[in-house]
Amino acid sequence: MLVHREVASQCWKYDLSQDRSLGGNLRVGQPQGSLHRHRSTNLLRPAAAAISVEQDELNTYLPKGDMWSVHKFGGTCMGTPQRIQSVADIVLGDSSERKLVIVSAMSKVTDMMYSLVHKAQSRDDSYTIALEEVFEKHMAAAKDLLDGEDLARFLSQLHSDVSNLRAMLSAIYIAGHATESFSDFVVGHGELWSAQMLSYAIKKSGAPCSWMDTRDVLVVKPSGSNQVDPDYLESEKRLQKWFSRQPAETIIATGFIASTAENIPTTLKRDGSDFSAAIIGSLVRARQVTIWTDVDGIFSADPRKVSEAVILSTLSYQEAWEMSYFGANVLHPRTIIPVMKDNIPIVIRNMFNISAPGTMICKQPANDNGDLDACVKSFATIDNLALVNVEGTGMAGVPGTSSAIFSAVKDVGANVIMISQASSEHSICFAVPEKEVAAVSAALHVRFREALAAGRLSKVEVINGCSILAAVGLRMASTPGVSAILFDALAKANINVRAIAQGCSEYNITVVLKQQDCVRALRAAHSRFFLSKTTLAVAIIGPGLIGGTLLNQLKDQAAVLKENMNIDLRVIGITGSRTMLLSHTGIDLTQWKELLRKEGEPADVANFIRHLSDNHVFPNKVLVDCTADTSVASHYYEWLKKGIHVITPNKKANSGPLDRYLKLRTLQRASYTHYFYEATVGAGLPIISTLRGLLETGDKILRIEGIFSGTLSYIFNNFEGTRTFSNVVAEAKEAGYTEPDPRDDLSGTDVARKVIILARESGLKLELSDIPVKSLVPEALASCSSADEFMQKLPSFDEEWARQRGDAEAAGEVLRYVGVVDAVNKKGQVELRRYKRDHPFAQLCGSDNIIAFTTSRYKEQPLIVRGPGAGAEVTAGGVFCDILRLASYLGAPS
Ligand SMILES: NC(=O)C1=CN([C@@H]2O[C@H](COP(=O)(O)OP(=O)(O)OC[C@H]3O[C@@H](n4cnc5c(N)ncnc54)[C@H](O)[C@@H]3O)[C@@H](O)[C@H]2O)C=CC1
Numbered sequence: 088m089l090v091h092r093e094v095a096s097q098c099w100k101y102d103l104s105q106d107r108s109l110g111g112n113l114r115v116g117q118p119q120g121s122l123h124r125h126r127s128t129n130l131l132r133p134a135a136a137a138i139s140v141e142q143d144e145l146n147t148y149l150p151k152g153d154m155w156s157v158h159k160f161g162g163t164c165m166g167t168p169q170r171i172q173s174v175a176d177i178v179l180g181d182s183s184e185r186k187l188v189i190v191s192a193m194s195k196v197t198d199m200m201y202s203l204v205h206k207a208q209s210r211d212d213s214y215t216i217a218l219e220e221v222f223e224k225h226m227a228a229a230k231d232l233l234d235g236e237d238l239a240r241f242l243s244q245l246h247s248d249v250s251n252l253r254a255m256l257s258a259i260y261i262a263g264h265a266t267e268s269f270s271d272f273v274v275g276h277g278e279l280w281s282a283q284m285l286s287y288a289i290k291k292s293g294a295p296c297s298w299m300d301t302r303d304v305l306v307v308k309p310s311g312s313n314q315v316d317p318d319y320l321e322s323e324k325r326l327q328k329w330f331s332r333q334p335a336e337t338i339i340a341t342g343f344i345a346s347t348a349e350n351i352p353t354t355l356k357r358d359g360s361d362f363s364a365a366i367i368g369s370l371v372r373a374r375q376v377t378i379w380t381d382v383d384g385i386f387s388a389d390p391r392k393v394s395e396a397v398i399l400s401t402l403s404y405q406e407a408w409e410m411s412y413f414g415a416n417v418l419h420p421r422t423i424i425p426v427m428k429d430n431i432p433i434v435i436r437n438m439f440n441i442s443a444p445g446t447m448i449c450k451q452p453a454n455d456n457g458d459l460d461a462c463v464k465s466f467a468t469i470d471n472l473a474l475v476n477v478e479g480t481g482m483a484g485v486p487g488t489s490s491a492i493f494s495a496v497k498d499v500g501a502n503v504i505m506i507s508q509a510s511s512e513h514s515i516c517f518a519v520p521e522k523e524v525a526a527v528s529a530a531l532h533v534r535f536r537e538a539l540a541a542g543r544l545s546k547v548e549v550i551n552g553c554s555i556l557a558a559v560g561l562r563m564a565s566t567p568g569v570s571a572i573l574f575d576a577l578a579k580a581n582i583n584v585r586a587i588a589q590g591c592s593e594y595n596i597t598v599v600l601k602q603q604d605c606v607r608a609l610r611a612a613h614s615r616f617f618l619s620k621t622t623l624a625v626a627i628i629g630p631g632l633i634g635g636t637l638l639n640q641l642k643d644q645a646a647v648l649k650e651n652m653n654i655d656l657r658v659i660g661i662t663g664s665r666t667m668l669l670s671h672t673g674i675d676l677t678q679w680k681e682l683l684r685k686e687g688e689p690a691d692v693a694n695f696i697r698h699l700s701d702n703h704v705f706p707n708k709v710l711v712d713c714t715a716d717t718s719v720a721s722h723y724y725e726w727l728k729k730g731i732h733v734i735t736p737n738k739k740a741n742s743g744p745l746d747r748y749l750k751l752r753t754l755q756r757a758s759y760t761h762y763f764y765e766a767t768v769g770a771g772l773p774i775i776s777t778l779r780g781l782l783e784t785g786d787k788i789l790r791i792e793g794i795f796s797g798t799l800s801y802i803f804n805n806f807e808g809t810r811t812f813s814n815v816v817a818e819a820k821e822a823g824y825t826e827p828d829p830r831d832d833l834s835g836t837d838v839a840r841k842v843i844i845l846a847r848e849s850g851l852k853l854e855l856s857d858i859p860v861k862s863l864v865p866e867a868l869a870s871c872s873s874a875d876e877f878m879q880k881l882p883s884f885d886e887e888w889a890r891q892r893g894d895a896e897a898a899g900e901v902l903r904y905v906g907v908v909d910a911v912n913k914k915g916q917v918e919l920r921r922y923k924r925d926h927p928f929a930q931l932c933g934s935d936n937i938i939a940f941t942t943s944r945y946k947e948q949p950l951i952v953r954g955p956g957a958g959a960e961v962t963a964g965g966v967f968c969d970i971l972r973l974a975s976y977l978g979a980p981s
């Protein structure tokens with residue numbers, strides 16, 4: 088049958104010579120009578136009564152309801168002949184009574200078709216070559232897929248279409264212009280060809296099948312800004328007619344294309360095939376609309392940004408709607424409207440992974456597991472935004488201000504993404520795309536020139552470089568505490584929120600933040616809601632004795648922490664003084680030493696920190712300083728300011744200049760960034776935490792006294808007349824108790840540092856120089872240039888030490904090196920004392936520390952903490968404890 092299709096202008100009539108044996112043979116080109124039937128009541132208006140008879144008859148042809156399943160396959164699914172065959176197999180495998188399959192053009196074909204039009208209207212005669220390529224592509228695909236008579240029929244149709252297109256493009260070329268309908272007509276051929284190929288492929292497998300040119304059925308009307316609205320009544324009527332002539336059980340229909348009421352070819356605009364499927368699904372009241380694509384379903388967040396994103400099994404229409412608005416590559420919001428009104432579920436499935444169940448979008452899905460976390464379904468972000476803040480006392484209570492603001496915004500054509508106004512009405516802020524903000528700001532300055540001059544408005548401020556993070560979930564509306572969790576997660580990741588919006592519908596909570604924080608914010612929020620897993624990126628400076636032991640402990644414990652505590656610790660950087668090893672996702676700790684040696688790059692602390700702070704994979708980052716370096720410690724303030732948590736056994740920061748220490752602690756208290764240093768005193772023993780516990784619960788510290796040096800404890804516990812003093816010092820060094828330079832221990836400086844740390848923790852404002860220290864380093868050796876030289880020369884002082892020890896022993900006493908914090912008199916001191924053999928300080932062994940807290944509550948008997956206070960395992964264990972303490976502060980289960 089010959090069909091004349093009117094294309095835009097009446098002068099363009101051409102013969103499509105379509106073989107309609109495979110599809111609709113409706114004559115288009117004639118104005119159709121309009122049907123006035125009120126959809127919901129089914130009442131017919133008198134004017135339409137005559138047509139209603141015809142309609143009722145037609146209704147008997149098109150069965151509606153559960154027997155229909157609608158599928159949609161996008162361009163990627165139709166990308167190659169092999170894929171078209173797989174699509175055919177999926178359709179054949181669907182046991183539904185009736186199937187309606189919407190297809191897109193083969194991948195890239197729509198772009199190729201648009202480019203044909205573009206070339207022709209720009210008078211670029213290479214459109215002929217490009218058209219040839221389109222032809223070749225489809226011919227090759229058809230030859231691969233089909234054979235015999237079907238192939239011949241398809242190719243003859245293709246030939247004929249291409250010669251029509253050639254004529255039309257040539258006219259466009261001559262005119263140097265293509266109307267929208269010319270363009271839509273050309274572009275729609277991709278779908279016509281793919282639908283026919285699939286239909287033949289299904290027929291080849293022996294299943295009866297018809298193909299449908301949806302321009303014969305779908306009627307739409309333009310609705311402004313490059314959108315169209317379906318005319319359901321007219322479309323339904325045309326579908327009935329089509330079906331009355333082709334009552335097939337399997338129908339392959341073209342996506343994307345449609346007609347106007349005047350039968351002019353048009354399209355449903357970009358991503359229109361999903362829309363086609365939803366409209367057709369609604370017209371037949373399908374059981375389900377399945378959108379086949381190349382992902383397993385809808386993710387809880389963009390998986391390129393959040394590697395732990397999960398596939399959601401169900402989503403409500405509203406949730407899907409919200410998510411697609413926020414750029415989650417789900418469905419165009421308009422796709423949801425047609426099916427939503429009839430409660431038809433849409434299922435998103437992966438054609439390349441048929442075993443994945445996909446995501447079902449339907450009415451109010453059942454609660455996943457009823458817990459608080461399940462009420463947030465997903466997170467989405469929008470980048471490249473600017474906030475505009477209009478502020479002034481003259482706004483409050485003045486009706487029309489927001490109308491004036493937004494009409495100015497509308498006049499420059501900017502798109503407002505979110506709006507927030509506090510009820511005080513002193514300011515109103517809104518987000519627009521960054522590229523539109525200059526025009527918006529200029530328009531507002533013009534519109535409010537007088538108000539600004541008179542001071543009624545104080546400013547129109549633009550904040551560039553913003554992003555939006557939106558949490559989406561239907562049940563958020565009825566679940567208290569959701570926003571608290573969200574904001575807590577953001578606060579703990581040290582992310583500043585610039586503006587907030589939550590509508591009464593509560594389907595989403597939108598926060599505006601700095602674009603540079605956006606991915607981190609997304610991860611922090613996502614991990615809090617979805618995994619309840621605390622992910623922590625760890626960077627270690629100084630993989631020496633303590634740092635190296637810590638790395639090994641982390642290696643041994645990582646799996647247990649993940650499994651039992653939901654804590655995911657990843658070491659993403661290790662730096663020594665010469666080389667550093669960096670990783671974005673985590674270093675393999677079973678071979679960190681080897682990797683550092685083989686793959687390490689020259690160490691550079693600034694680059695190391697940049698690597699940590701620029702890492703967007705992990706929301707929380709901690710720097711563990713395992714050096715004894717003063718210069719490393721001098722950076723803590725700056726790192727904490729960047730939101731990097733700091734943990735250290737290094738005493739230099741807390742025993743350094745008082746003003747710096749106070750600044751650091753003030754910052755620590757004022758921010759959500761943590762600074763922990765338990766191992767600086769008593770190694771892994773709970774000294775700092777015990778002191779804090781006493782102070783925070785209101786106890787008053789009177790005196791802290793003890794043996795704070797593992798090294799000196801070991802030395803005097805073991806210097807019993809059997810070995811020389813220098814031998815025992817060498818043993819302590821060998822056992823890993825000493826500082827990198829043992830003179831720091833023997834000089835008493837290390838003990839003085841611990842005394843200062845505890846004194847400051849107790850509120851005393853002392854400098855290290857305020858502590859009188861009795862040094863055990865012989866004056867002659869103080870100037871040795873290295874620790875080794877010192878150790879070599881130390882034996883020459885053994886005799887003097889033997890004498891001191893002998894004197895004490897003769898008096899029934901032992902030598903002990905003690906530190907004291909005298910909180911009452913605000914003093915500290917460090918000295919070598921003699922204690923009677925029965926004194927608790929004389930009872931120690933190994934590297935034991937003993938610390939006695941005398942307080943208002945522990946006055947008669949001091950609170951005593953005792954145990955090994957130095958050594959690799961216990962110290963690294965103390966640092967590890969701080970890391971877990973941090974994880975728990977960040978939300979890990981305790
Ligand atoms: N050994 C112990 O029992 C205890 C040690 N500590 C503290 O632990 C820290 C580490 O002690 P150890 O592991 O025994 O010392 P170590 O000398 O074995 O390790 C320190 C590491 O830091 C590296 N380093 C130094 N400066 C650096 C810089 N600027 N950048 C990068 N790397 C640098 C060194 O190359 C070395 O690998 C010290 O602050 C110490 O006071 C605290 C409590 C107990």
Ligand SMILES: N[C@@H](CC=O)C(=O)O
Binds near residue numbers: 768770825826837957
């Ligand atoms: N060298 C120190 C180690 C702990 O701070 C000590 O001996 O106590």
Ligand code: NA
Binds near residue numbers: 765767770772773775
């Ligand atoms: Na400790």
